[in-house]
Amino acid sequence: MPTEEPAYAALLGRAELRDRIHHVLRQAVEGLARGSRGLAPDLADARADGALRAGQGLPLESLLRVYRLGGRLVWQTLTEAVAAHDPAALPRLLPAAPALWEVVDRLADAAAGSYRRAETGRGERERELRASLLDTLFDGTAPPETAAESAHRLGLAEPGRFAVVVLGPGESADAHPAAGLPRVLWRVRADGETGLVDLGHLPLESVREALAPLGVRAGVSPVVAAPGELAAARRLAVLALRAAPAGEGPGTxxxxxxxxxxxxxxxxxxxxxxxxxxxxxxxxxxxxxxxxLLNTLGTWLACQGSTTYAAQRLYCHRNTVSNRLRRLEQLTGRSLSDPSHVVELALAHTAVTQRPVSRHPVTPTPAPPPVPPAQRTSRTPGDTARR
Incomplete structure (x- = not known):
């Protein structure tokens, strides 16, 4: 019997396994006796056994197999005893077979039900514990020694190579992006899903490749080496997500x-x-x-200040682009030939794309005086005539 169920034998040892088998046999026989009196089998011990084995980590298949083997051994013993003492009575024994297997099935079902309930409870506790440990790392409110202990309990090496992923509102990582990544620990909260990526020796770009099949919007932090840096990394991942223009669509x-x-x-x-x-x-x-005007400015910036390339992207003549940019210069009082003004316009354009303009009119702030033409370095915005 021990050789037929090695997982059980390895967990309990041969002596305890033998005692457990004898107990299952006794339960089956007692169940048969109770059934002959019209009583249901006592399932309390089977339920306790199921919860105990779940806590010990015994596979459910191994637990159920022991009950089946016990039922087989009871039947084998009964038939051998009858055959030895009264072979003619064997046919009268056959009707007892369904009753025996009914008892065994009920014992196994009781043990399995208790096992699954214990597993569910343990799984919920483990998920709650992992969520709490991740919150400790992501929130950054705990002392360094607590953060180090949380990382240790999560199985994170220190130092290591970690990154944080923040998904956009309403996005989900149900299709776990584990392909290509050693390990990702997800934390789901009301403000969205956050993933702790254990990169190992992989480059940060591998995170984008792993997320691509999900079709989600995500922000990714730079690589950090210590678990104590994960709170700052999460803030940077949030900023990375917010840095993407509104309406840009899926992407990392x-x-x-x-x-x-x-x-x-x-x-x-x-x-x-x-x-x-x-x-x-x-x-x-x-x-x-x-x-x-905003689309023209954004395209011109994306084309590195080339009016010609911007015109090609906008499907219009280069002079049309130049005229639009000239009008923008007049409205804003900023010259596209002045690098400092270009920086201002580029950052302001980014601010607009991150938060689209509402339908309500905007009260303009008075623009600085226009730049005199004599102070400009070219006749077209951004010195693009040669391009």
């Missing part, structure tokens, strides 16, 4: 690829001021005019 944003946009996203009050001071006169235009 690495913070270090959007640092200027993240800088704007980090200071919402200053970003709002930047919108009004730099682009206030543009935002006060009629919706169609406003949209055309």
């Amino acid at each position: 944003v690495l913070l270090d690829e959007r640092l200027p946009a993240a800088l704007v996203a980090a200071e919402s009050e200053l970003a709002d001021r930047l919108r009004r001071v730099v682009l206030g006169p543009v935002l006060a235009l009629a919706p169609q005019d406003r949209r055309v």
